Amino acid sequence: MSITIQEVARRAGVSTATVSRVLNQSDKVLPETRERVLSVVNQLRYTPNTNSRSLRTRESRIILVILPNLSNPFYSEILAGMDACTRDSGYRLLVTAHGASAGRERELLGLLHQRQADGVVLMSPTLPAAELSAINAQFPVVQCCEYIEDIGVSYVSVDNYTAFYEATAYLIRAGHRQIAMSSSANNYPSTRLREQGFKKAHADAGLPLDPQRIRQGSYSFESGYENMQVFLKHKQRPSAVMGISDVVAAGCISAIMNAGLSVPGDLSVMGFDNLDMAKMIQPTLSTVMQPRRRLGRAAVELVLERLQGCQEARELLLPHELIIRHSTR
Amino acid sequence: MSITIQEVARRAGVSTATVSRVLNQSDKVLPETRERVLSVVNQLRYTPNTNSRSLRTRESRIILVILPNLSNPFYSEILAGMDACTRDSGYRLLVTAHGASAGRERELLGLLHQRQADGVVLMSPTLPAAELSAINAQFPVVQCCEYIEDIGVSYVSVDNYTAFYEATAYLIRAGHRQIAMSSSANNYPSTRLREQGFKKAHADAGLPLDPQRIRQGSYSFESGYENMQVFLKHKQRPSAVMGISDVVAAGCISAIMNAGLSVPGDLSVMGFDNLDMAKMIQPTLSTVMQPRRRLGRAAVELVLERLQGCQEARELLLPHELIIRHSTR
DNA sequence: TGGTCGAGTGTAATGGTTTTCACCTCTTGA
DNA sequence: TCAAGAGGTGAAAACCATTACACTCGACCA
Numbered sequence: 001m002s003i004t005i006q007e008v009a010r011r012a013g014v015s016t017a018t019v020s021r022v023l024n025q026s027d028k029v030l031p032e033t034r035e036r037v038l039s040v041v042n043q044l045r046y047t048p049n050t051n052s053r054s055l056r057t058r059e060s061r062i063i064l065v066i067l068p069n070l071s072n073p074f075y076s077e078i079l080a081g082m083d084a085c086t087r088d089s090g091y092r093l094l095v096t097a098h099g100a101s102a103g104r105e106r107e108l109l110g111l112l113h114q115r116q117a118d119g120v121v122l123m124s125p126t127l128p129a130a131e132l133s134a135i136n137a138q139f140p141v142v143q144c145c146e147y148i149e150d151i152g153v154s155y156v157s158v159d160n161y162t163a164f165y166e167a168t169a170y171l172i173r174a175g176h177r178q179i180a181m182s183s184s185a186n187n188y189p190s191t192r193l194r195e196q197g198f199k200k201a202h203a204d205a206g207l208p209l210d211p212q213r214i215r216q217g218s219y220s221f222e223s224g225y226e227n228m229q230v231f232l233k234h235k236q237r238p239s240a241v242m243g244i245s246d247v248v249a250a251g252c253i254s255a256i257m258n259a260g261l262s263v264p265g266d267l268s269v270m271g272f273d274n275l276d277m278a279k280m281i282q283p284t285l286s287t288v289m290q291p292r293r294r295l296g297r298a299a300v301e302l303v304l305e306r307l308q309g310c311q312e313a314r315e316l317l318l319p320h321e322l323i324i325r326h327s328t329r
Numbered sequence: 330m331s332i333t334i335q336e337v338a339r340r341a342g343v344s345t346a347t348v349s350r351v352l353n354q355s356d357k358v359l360p361e362t363r364e365r366v367l368s369v370v371n372q373l374r375y376t377p378n379t380n381s382r383s384l385r386t387r388e389s390r391i392i393l394v395i396l397p398n399l400s401n402p403f404y405s406e407i408l409a410g411m412d413a414c415t416r417d418s419g420y421r422l423l424v425t426a427h428g429a430s431a432g433r434e435r436e437l438l439g440l441l442h443q444r445q446a447d448g449v450v451l452m453s454p455t456l457p458a459a460e461l462s463a464i465n466a467q468f469p470v471v472q473c474c475e476y477i478e479d480i481g482v483s484y485v486s487v488d489n490y491t492a493f494y495e496a497t498a499y500l501i502r503a504g505h506r507q508i509a510m511s512s513s514a515n516n517y518p519s520t521r522l523r524e525q526g527f528k529k530a531h532a533d534a535g536l537p538l539d540p541q542r543i544r545q546g547s548y549s550f551e552s553g554y555e556n557m558q559v560f561l562k563h564k565q566r567p568s569a570v571m572g573i574s575d576v577v578a579a580g581c582i583s584a585i586m587n588a589g590l591s592v593p594g595d596l597s598v599m600g601f602d603n604l605d606m607a608k609m610i611q612p613t614l615s616t617v618m619q620p621r622r623r624l625g626r627a628a629v630e631l632v633l634e635r636l637q638g639c640q641e642a643r644e645l646l647l648p649h650e651l652i653i654r655h656s657t658r
Numbered sequence: 659t660g661g662t663c664g665a666g667t668g669t670a671a672t673g674g675t676t677t678t679c680a681c682c683t684c685t686t687g688a
Numbered sequence: 689t690c691a692a693g694a695g696g697t698g699a700a701a702a703c704c705a706t707t708a709c710a711c712t713c714g715a716c717c718a
Contacts, residue, residue: 029696030697050443070409071406094422280550282582346707347668357665
């Protein structure tokens with residue numbers, strides 16, 4: 001049916017070993033033999049069978065990507081970066097969601113042992129640290145965006161602490177004294193870091209911070225909406241609010257407008273992520289840009305690097321950027 | 330290193346053939362032998378090596394998904410549907426973007442011949458019809474959302490014509506007489522169908538339609554913005570505008586607001602897709618819901634169905650739904 | 659009693675590649 | 689002139705599963 005290396009060898013009048021050598025540009029082959037083989041390869045449009053190759057070499061040239069869910073647009077741009085990075089590397093991406101189930105995540109990581117994947121990018125690990133670093137000892141593991149620190153597992157992310165600090169400081173410099181934050185109840189390091197940045201900016205400015213000013217919830221639009229409704233009822237209404245994500249910030253804006261107030265006239269709103277959406281809403285959303293494409297690209301690069309043999313764990317924080325649009329003043 | 334079928338066979342005191350038979354629940358095996366084998370399998374946590382299996386059986390249990398790009402949130406929910414559908418089928422998703430290059434798409438489809446994938450879902454084919462149906466003769470091909478009709482290749486989509494017709498008719502019934510459409514210059518069937526639905530709704534209502542009222546562009550926010558700016562300059566300003574997508578509609582809304590007009594006070598705006606974003610903008614966007622999760626699920630189901638042996642091409646149009654929010658009146 | 663049949667199992671070929679090892683031919687240096 | 693070494697190549701094992709075919713054994717029938 002399909003063309004095999006035998007066929008190529010036969011037509012080129014060499015052994016399969018030689019064809020293999022030519023294709024893997026490894027060993028010494030006489031230039032003229034190489035030419036002969038290559039011309040047959042091109043003529044026959046031969047491509048090696050990946051299964052037999054993987055069977056032999058114990059590598060699949062596939063990188064596994066595990067994220068909590070696929071429906072969140074935050075991830076799409078990151079995936080695009082990974083995909084682009086993968087393109088000419090000979091590797092491919094196997095993308096799946098774990099749906100917040102550690103069991104499912106464990107099952108997926110089983111693909112590594114089955115040699116169905118050579119390495120993995122985790123977008124938000126649900127597994128305990130010990131398990132993670134055990135796997136990392138055997139296979140390249142890279143954490144992207146969300147990560148557990150100091151367990152010897154590489155990660156690439158942004159500096160959530162500083163980013164949130166800067167965004168908060170910006171609002172303070174702009175004259176805001178009562179700032180609220182619609183946060184999340186999850187245990188992600190990023191969430192904690194952002195809250196810490198928020199607090200530190202207050203502390204450094206000598207501003208008191210009423211604990212009621214931080215409300216937890218989720219990363220959803222609805223959560224932003226509901227938290228904002230509560231903030232609006234506080235006796236001392238905040239003059240600005242930070243969303244832990246753009247989507248949450250959009251929820252805040254909706255709540256504000258539905259209460260008959262205006263943004264940024266009555267309240268300023270700041271988001272986080274710089275989704276495409278941020279420039280589409282009215283008013284356009286001030287936010288902190290995460291370089292999502294580059295995050296994806298870097299994550300895959302780190303996996304590739306380890307596949308190349310590099311052993312050391314890398315900890316990359318890519319530059320974020322405060323983007324001021326029209327939802328703040 | 331890893332456990333092989335030989336090892337299982339040895340410990341269970343049977344031949345590898347028997348182990349294989351147990352695992353593939355095919356042939357007759359004495360219940361007690363089966364038990365013995367299964368217990369060893371569980372004890373050793375044995376999972377068959379996929380590469381050698383694929384090498385033998387010439388199937389990879391992988392479904393290829395090719396979309397134009399990964400960064401568009403329109404696709405993310407569809408992917409989620411595919412992923413969910415795939416979950417317990419034993420199949421996995423290999424997702425890649427073709428970046429509007431037919432060459433790249435062709436290259437990716439090569440994975441089928443290399444037995445790296447058993448079937449494929451195409452989210453917007455760039456290949457000529459003939460090539461597509463040639464591939465479809467050998468492997469399961471399913472078109473999703475965008476499709477070429479009548480070439481014997483299955484597809485799943487929504488009824489773009491009727492959907493756009495209904496949305497337009499809704500605006501007409503609401504009293505609008507001057508309706509514009511921010512369309513796209515591409516050649517996608519969906520685009521043509523939506524334009525036709527738009528026109529037919531006018532015709533059926535006996536409304537004249539100035540050709541200037543349809544402007545082409547792209548599927549981007551900017552395109553909607555720019556088209557809208559032109560519409561606003563027309564001597565007879567439209568009282569409503571339909572975007573070919575939610576993102577385009579959002580661009581229209583921005584242009585309208587930046588011109589100092591209001592939505593829906595001065596103009597009504599209708600989108601298409603019902604992205605999450607639609608409920609996040611102000612005013613919330615009236616739109617046509619595409620059941621994206623179900624689209625993804627159905628596409629994968631069709632591939633699976635053909636893999637099961639079903640030969641006939643299916644043409645599925647899933648129900649859409651007009652969703653009225655606050656951008657229209 | 660001898661032959662047929664079927665159920666259950668094992669042997670070994672098979673899939674397509676990579677890679678070890680052995681081989682041959684030349685060159686080089688002593 | 690011969691030994692050693694190096695460059696180029698081929699034969700065959702190995703990777704790990706599936707499966708066609710053969711075999712054994714007991715049951716059953718004529």
